[in-house]
Amino acid sequence: MIDRTFDTAHPEPVTVPGPQGDSPGHGETTEPVLTLKGAQQIFRTPRGDVPAVAGVDLEVRAGQVLCLVGESGCGKTTTARMAAALADPTAGSVLFRGKDVASMDRKERAAFRRSVQYIHQDPYASLNPVRTVYSTVSAGLRRHGMVKNHAEARRVTAELLERVDLTPAEDHLDKYPHQMSGGQRQRVAVARALAMNPEVIIADESTSMLDVSIRVSLLNTLGRLRDELGVGFLFITHDLAVAKYFAWRGEIAVMYLGKVVEQGTTPRVVNDPRHPYTEALVSAVSEPDPDLAHRKDRIRLREADIPDLTDLPPGCDFHPRCPLYAEGDCDSVRPPLVRSHDRLLACHVVTRG
Amino acid sequence: MNDLPTDPGTDDGALLSVRGVDVGYRTGRRTHVTAVHDVSFDLHPGQSMALVGESGCGKTTLGLGLLRLLPRTGVIPSGEILFRRKDGTRVDVRTLQKENLRRFRWSEAAMVFQGAMNAFNPVLRIEDHFVDTFRAHENGRRRPRREILEQSAELLEMVRLDPARVLNAFPHELSGGMRQRSLIALALALRPQLLILDEPTTALDLLTQRSIVERLAELREQLRFSMVFITHDLGLAAELADRVGTMYAGRLIETGTTRDIFHRSRHPYTSALIDSVPPVAGDLHVPESLPGGPPSLHALPPGCSFAPRCAHALTDCDLTRPTLDVLVPRGEGLSHAAACLRSTDAEIHAEGVPR
Numbered sequence: 001m002i003d004r005t006f007d008t009a010h011p012e013p014v015t016v017p018g019p020q021g022d023s024p025g026h027g028e029t030t031e032p033v034l035t036l037k038g039a040q041q042i043f044r045t046p047r048g049d050v051p052a053v054a055g056v057d058l059e060v061r062a063g064q065v066l067c068l069v070g071e072s073g074c075g076k077t078t079t080a081r082m083a084a085a086l087a088d089p090t091a092g093s094v095l096f097r098g099k100d101v102a103s104m105d106r107k108e109r110a111a112f113r114r115s116v117q118y119i120h121q122d123p124y125a126s127l128n129p130v131r132t133v134y135s136t137v138s139a140g141l142r143r144h145g146m147v148k149n150h151a152e153a154r155r156v157t158a159e160l161l162e163r164v165d166l167t168p169a170e171d172h173l174d175k176y177p178h179q180m181s182g183g184q185r186q187r188v189a190v191a192r193a194l195a196m197n198p199e200v201i202i203a204d205e206s207t208s209m210l211d212v213s214i215r216v217s218l219l220n221t222l223g224r225l226r227d228e229l230g231v232g233f234l235f236i237t238h239d240l241a242v243a244k245y246f247a248w249r250g251e252i253a254v255m256y257l258g259k260v261v262e263q264g265t266t267p268r269v270v271n272d273p274r275h276p277y278t279e280a281l282v283s284a285v286s287e288p289d290p291d292l293a294h295r296k297d298r299i300r301l302r303e304a305d306i307p308d309l310t311d312l313p314p315g316c317d318f319h320p321r322c323p324l325y326a327e328g329d330c331d332s333v334r335p336p337l338v339r340s341h342d343r344l345l346a347c348h349v350v351t352r353g
Numbered sequence: 354m355n356d357l358p359t360d361p362g363t364d365d366g367a368l369l370s371v372r373g374v375d376v377g378y379r380t381g382r383r384t385h386v387t388a389v390h391d392v393s394f395d396l397h398p399g400q401s402m403a404l405v406g407e408s409g410c411g412k413t414t415l416g417l418g419l420l421r422l423l424p425r426t427g428v429i430p431s432g433e434i435l436f437r438r439k440d441g442t443r444v445d446v447r448t449l450q451k452e453n454l455r456r457f458r459w460s461e462a463a464m465v466f467q468g469a470m471n472a473f474n475p476v477l478r479i480e481d482h483f484v485d486t487f488r489a490h491e492n493g494r495r496r497p498r499r500e501i502l503e504q505s506a507e508l509l510e511m512v513r514l515d516p517a518r519v520l521n522a523f524p525h526e527l528s529g530g531m532r533q534r535s536l537i538a539l540a541l542a543l544r545p546q547l548l549i550l551d552e553p554t555t556a557l558d559l560l561t562q563r564s565i566v567e568r569l570a571e572l573r574e575q576l577r578f579s580m581v582f583i584t585h586d587l588g589l590a591a592e593l594a595d596r597v598g599t600m601y602a603g604r605l606i607e608t609g610t611t612r613d614i615f616h617r618s619r620h621p622y623t624s625a626l627i628d629s630v631p632p633v634a635g636d637l638h639v640p641e642s643l644p645g646g647p648p649s650l651h652a653l654p655p656g657c658s659f660a661p662r663c664a665h666a667l668t669d670c671d672l673t674r675p676t677l678d679v680l681v682p683r684g685e686g687l688s689h690a691a692a693c694l695r696s697t698d699a700e701i702h703a704e705g706v707p708r
Contacts, residue, residue, distance in 0.1 A: 071559065213625065214643075240633045241630060287588050288627055292634060
């Protein structure tokens, strides 16, 4: 379990929502829609236990974006699956509007399923190839009895397609996935999620497979859902440029080996990263500008390879690679995620200084 | 046909002179589709050229075509791919016959394929890949396995891998980054003059990407090979390339130094691509979206292929296909050239507008 002790020595205004029950003075106006409390997922394997997610506290609010970034294997997708109740946490809980998802009855669970929708990474795999767009998008509407008859289902589906910029909708209703481009397919996946009037959309690398040119327009479409319909997003990406653009007014949580190591408002985390891992990530980005690319300070890690989850180093997970590694606590005590200035940080060296 | 700045014949200093190359695929008994149209460029020793563009623009087809590694349905109906070999003789890769082609590949020009995952044979250890490669290219004398392994170990050390761990491993036992580095070491085994890399860092994590990019830059300094790399990651191009070629619908539509392309692009497609990737550093830069996709190769528009998506298209653009015209002539294939009717139009290329 993560031990959160909050450093009260810094009186700066706090923009990061803490875990439940933390300091009532912080004026978050909206209640979180989706809350992960110490959510943990340990996979038992013959090689030993794999702590894919080792206790995370996250909150998603209506109309806000919480972006999870990190390398593959750091637990982003497992976190998303727990948030969508596709996997039960081995410890900790997932709360929807304050109610534990695990203790929901049938009816509540159905409402939860409608309200939290998932968009997968690969639009080539996530759409059923033998179903038309109409059939895919309206499946949920029909299943949940949200439309009365065929005519209404088609009308509502057409409206949804317009919303995700598949216009004119009539042209797309009866297409099969193979007749569409990757970007269009991903829009169908978004329309399908939107059909349920969700309060939260969990988007797992939803733009990674798309060409750069299409990526931006899909992000803009998602941004409109966020701003106009007040949909909250748990947005997962490994691309910092995408994270920065989509979550500019939201928050970023950086994950490393199953734990959040830094969390704060996007402009602060991206432009002034404090955790050495975040710093390394930001410095590793190849900028689309040759002058900037050559000018940029690159952080050298002490080791290039990521440790095995079944054989984690003692102390801080990042210490074997960390450029700030110092004698003392780094290799013996696991740093807790504590508030430091304007964000949450898990690093002995940075929080001390 | 020859749009290049330098003299229309072959450029003597060039390592690779590509002249009017078309690459197509047979799609049926009498049908075929041309995936690469009339591409010409000169690559000089030590240069690193990035080919950028959306998926389906012919980048990979061109890269494979340069080494004649196309699938069986692939054909190169016209053009010349002149390559200056280590012994100074010049060959046309397009007409090389079986054995000569086999010898040419790897020892003169090697390829690093997309997806290091699939490039290795999963049932062979890494050391066997090295041994096979060296054996296939030795001249008569059979080298002892030990000698080959020693050399392989040196190659792996060059890409910062621990030979003791890697040589004996099967591909699945290595991480994606280690596999990609092993693949680069293997590609460099016979000291080729040219390395063609297809999406070398796609699907790798950010920090792993960084270590590959840095290794490649160092190796290029050290071994002085030339590179053609295919990528849709413009950041990678900005960093690793000296020059960039933009491809659209099978044609090279703009070519120039990295600075030309990123700071003074004269083709609306290149500019749109660059504008769609926001930099991570600094304040929020709102990227521009570029709606639509490249046209079908079966039904290319009669004029400029980009005209239907272009924000600056004039009526003439739908009728006239622009040629790749030189805007700033420079030696060694570094001229800035763009295939756009409005490439010199001051209205859309206001001078000194920084991004």
